[in-house]
Amino acid sequence: MNNLTKSFKYVDYLWDDKKAESLGDNQVDLFLYRSNILGADLRITNYGGGNTSCKTIEKDPLTNAEVEVMWVKGSGGDIGTLTRSGIAGLYTNRLRDLKKVYGGLADEDRMVGLFNHCIYDLDSKAPSIDTPLHGLLPFAHIDHLHPDALIAVAAAEDSEKVTKEIWGDTMGWVPWQRPGFDLGLQLEKCLNDNPGIRGIILGSHGLFTWGDTSYECYMNSLEVIEMASEFIEKKIKEKGSVFGGQKVQSLAKEERLEKAAQLMPLLRGLCSSENQMIGHFSDNDVVLEYINSHDLERLAPMGTSCPDHFLRTKIQPLVLTLDTNEDLTDSKAILAKLQPAFEAYRQEYANYYNTCKKDNSPAMRDPNPVIIIYPGVGMFSFAKNKQTTRVASEFYINAINVMRGAEAITSYTSLPRQEAFDIEYWLLEEAKLSRMPKEQPLSRKIALVTGAGGGIGKAIADKLAAEGANVVLTDINEDSLKEAHATYKRDVSTYAICNVTSNQSIREAFNKACLEFGGVDIIVHSAGLAISKPVEETTEKDWDILQNVLVKGQFELAQVGVEVMRKQNLGGNFISIASKNGLVAGPNNVAYGTAKAAQQHMARLLAAELAPDKIRVNTVNPDGVIVGSKIWEGAWAEGRAKANGITVEELPAFYAKRNLLNEIIYPEDIANGVFSLVAILDKTTGNIVNVDGGMANAFVR
Numbered sequence: 001m002n003n004l005t006k007s008f009k010y011v012d013y014l015w016d017d018k019k020a021e022s023l024g025d026n027q028v029d030l031f032l033y034r035s036n037i038l039g040a041d042l043r044i045t046n047y048g049g050g051n052t053s054c055k056t057i058e059k060d061p062l063t064n065a066e067v068e069v070m071w072v073k074g075s076g077g078d079i080g081t082l083t084r085s086g087i088a089g090l091y092t093n094r095l096r097d098l099k100k101v102y103g104g105l106a107d108e109d110r111m112v113g114l115f116n117h118c119i120y121d122l123d124s125k126a127p128s129i130d131t132p133l134h135g136l137l138p139f140a141h142i143d144h145l146h147p148d149a150l151i152a153v154a155a156a157e158d159s160e161k162v163t164k165e166i167w168g169d170t171m172g173w174v175p176w177q178r179p180g181f182d183l184g185l186q187l188e189k190c191l192n193d194n195p196g197i198r199g200i201i202l203g204s205h206g207l208f209t210w211g212d213t214s215y216e217c218y219m220n221s222l223e224v225i226e227m228a229s230e231f232i233e234k235k236i237k238e239k240g241s242v243f244g245g246q247k248v249q250s251l252a253k254e255e256r257l258e259k260a261a262q263l264m265p266l267l268r269g270l271c272s273s274e275n276q277m278i279g280h281f282s283d284n285d286v287v288l289e290y291i292n293s294h295d296l297e298r299l300a301p302m303g304t305s306c307p308d309h310f311l312r313t314k315i316q317p318l319v320l321t322l323d324t325n326e327d328l329t330d331s332k333a334i335l336a337k338l339q340p341a342f343e344a345y346r347q348e349y350a351n352y353y354n355t356c357k358k359d360n361s362p363a364m365r366d367p368n369p370v371i372i373i374y375p376g377v378g379m380f381s382f383a384k385n386k387q388t389t390r391v392a393s394e395f396y397i398n399a400i401n402v403m404r405g406a407e408a409i410t411s412y413t414s415l416p417r418q419e420a421f422d423i424e425y426w427l428l429e430e431a432k433l434s435r436m437p438k439e440q441p442l443s444r445k446i447a448l449v450t451g452a453g454g455g456i457g458k459a460i461a462d463k464l465a466a467e468g469a470n471v472v473l474t475d476i477n478e479d480s481l482k483e484a485h486a487t488y489k490r491d492v493s494t495y496a497i498c499n500v501t502s503n504q505s506i507r508e509a510f511n512k513a514c515l516e517f518g519g520v521d522i523i524v525h526s527a528g529l530a531i532s533k534p535v536e537e538t539t540e541k542d543w544d545i546l547q548n549v550l551v552k553g554q555f556e557l558a559q560v561g562v563e564v565m566r567k568q569n570l571g572g573n574f575i576s577i578a579s580k581n582g583l584v585a586g587p588n589n590v591a592y593g594t595a596k597a598a599q600q601h602m603a604r605l606l607a608a609e610l611a612p613d614k615i616r617v618n619t620v621n622p623d624g625v626i627v628g629s630k631i632w633e634g635a636w637a638e639g640r641a642k643a644n645g646i647t648v649e650e651l652p653a654f655y656a657k658r659n660l661l662n663e664i665i666y667p668e669d670i671a672n673g674v675f676s677l678v679a680i681l682d683k684t685t686g687n688i689v690n691v692d693g694g695m696a697n698a699f700v701r
Contacts, residue, residue, distance in 0.1 A: 008226050031071060032082055032087075034052065034214045035082045037218070038218070038221065042394060042398070045079060045147065046395050047078050048077070049308040052141075053070055053071060068092040072134050073125075074126055076128075077128075090118040098114055108181055112129060129179045137184075137188065139211065140210075141214050143207075143218075145207050145209070148398050148401035149232055152228070152405025153201060153231075153405070154202060155406045156411070169197070207221075242293070242407060243290055243295040257511075260283070261515050264380065264515065267380055268382060269568040270335075271382040278446065279382050279389060280380070280382075283379070301316055304399040306399070307415075311423065311429070312391060313392050315424070317369060318345045321337075440468025441467050442464055446518065447522035448520050450524065450526050451474075452475055459670065460577075460674050470494075472520070475495075494516040495512075496513075510560050519564050519568045521573065525577060525599075527549060529545070531545075532588050533591070550596065554576055558574055561574065565615055573616050576600070600621075603617050617686065618677045619688045621692065621698065622665065623690070623691075624659070624692065628667045660696065
């Protein structure tokens with residue numbers, strides 16, 4: 001191996017000696033540590049891409065003999081987040097003995113089933129198709145990675161010659177072949193034919209590197225990637241430009257984001273013709289350089305080269321022909337321009353399927369594009385959830401980097417369509433998809449919740465997210481929003497400061513929803529405040545703020561939200577969080593009760609108007625939500641206590657005793673009411689659901 005160095009320009013050196021020392025001589029832990037830091041650099045491998053392994057000597061539980069065991073990333077895992085539960089442990093000798101029963105390329109699928117007969121660790125994750133690629137090589141630690149720079153070399157014309165130019169005789173090269181047992185045999189042969197090499201380039205695919213220790217393997221991988229990266233950057237400098245130079249001028253950042261927010265709901269609706277999708281938008285420098293170039297028209301239809309890329313992104317993107325300065329305010333006119341492009345894309349995908357399919361091929365999948373390019377603006381992606389669509393975007397950015405490098409070296413080559421199809425519609429890939437867990441009730445839905453910085457609004461957002469929705473938290477208090485947003489995992493939520501008395505603020509919140517997720521399906525108006533005063537003490541200011549926040553705010557939320565929903569043409573839900581006080585008259589409540597009654601009747605009016613759009617509008621009436629509710633903090637609680645002749649501390653018990661069920665009502669109960677309306681009662685609109693423990697005087701019938 002070459003002299004090791006910690007100085008890298010194109011990859012990040014992340015090895016921490018103290019962390020490694022704390023793992024002692026536990027080779028499996030060191031292999032997992034190496035995997036995690038490799039997966040932390042997207043230039044090295046993307047989410048779910050690549051695999052890593054190590055081999056150790058263990059005691060056979062049946063014979064007490066010492067045996068070699070290979071620990072390798074299991075099927076469907078991600079090296080960046082890999083843990084012990086995500087790996088498979090196999091007897092290396094049994095895996096190698098499979099050579100005796102291998103029947104050639106037609107036998108590949110059967111071989112995957114035989115990997116289970118090689119299992120040493122009974123808690124193993126299912127072994128992946130790449131298992132023999134690691135098992136048939138003799139090294140203690142092995143990395144199989146998909147670095148952009150290496151795939152650029154692998155996908156370049158004359159890839160084998162380029163490999164020699166960069167690494168001389170220190171690297172092997174094997175031509176493209178679908179992953180499987182035979183590819184493992186090809187790697188073994190390459191090593192036997194070229195003893196002493198430090199790694200192998202897989203044509204159109206990626207890289208194999210190794211080492212005697214986890215650290216040596218890590219450094220070997222980084223050095224090989226660094227050498228390829230330096231070579232590519234040198235070639236780019238020699239050429240002076242990439243992708244044929246700039247053809248289209250980008251809009252300014254704010255203009256790009258505004259256009260993307262306007263366009264996203266239309267694109268989402270078109271991409272959701274078969275299955276509802278969640279969106280993602282990217283306009284970083286790498287994307288803009290490619291989508292604004294002269295060579296976009298030539299390169300985009302060629303498709304990606306690495307299987308990991310096109311399995312996530314489809315074989316090729318859809319490039320929009322909209323002018324950069326297109327006026328997007330007339331959504332009907334823009335839709336008329338977009339529809340033919342989508343129809344042509346779907347037809348082209350169907351032709352690809354019908355031309356390449358075999359007798360046992362799975363049925364054609366959703367023919368809509370995953371990646372959509374708008375020159376001058378940015379790149380959109382659409383998939384079943386936020387993580388999948390974000391990762392698809394990241395993979396296509398990897399593919400852009402590959403094309404950039406390959407074009408600089410010689411010229412870019414993609415996989416033949418039949419080879420790509422055989423990967424995309426591989427029966428083993430289909431089996432993997434069939435094992436995916438059932439989607440949650442609100443999967444593929446996007447919810448915008450006002451007043452979500454705490455109390456009832458946060459409880460509603462929590463419930464919708466727990467049932468699979470992406471949530472957009474809005475509130476006037478940024479600190480509360482940040483705190484609430486921090487309680488969710490990545491790819492679940494975003495937030496926007498929103499004053500519901502400001503139309504501009506509302507529009508900005510919906511723009512955030514469109515940019516982050518593609519649009520909106522559920523709107524919950526939970527923002528509110530409560531003022532309890534006798535009529536003679538109620539001021540004009542009291543009246544106006546209640547009307548503005550509760551009533552006008554609800555109207556403007558509906559007005560802007562319906563605009564987005566109609567662009568998508570996917571229906572939707574609008575939920576008004578009103579109050580029992582809108583149905584029942586009581587003392588010291590004229591301003592608040594009037595506003596709540598207006599919310600309730602507005603919901604009925606909207607339900608009647610929006611039904612043709614399949615937008616359902618319903619109301620949830622809480623009552624006595626004292627514990628955990630923001631409006632019961634301070635003056636409102638004091639006012640209600642005074643009106644009922646009790647102390648503030650006695651309020652929860654008082655309100656529980658006055659309902660028929662004698663139950664304390666919590667924010668989570670209101671959230672359950674919202675969930676029932678958006679996920680279960682799917683043929684209900686214009687309705688009121690009371691969540692109050694049973695108040696006879698509030699019965700709506």
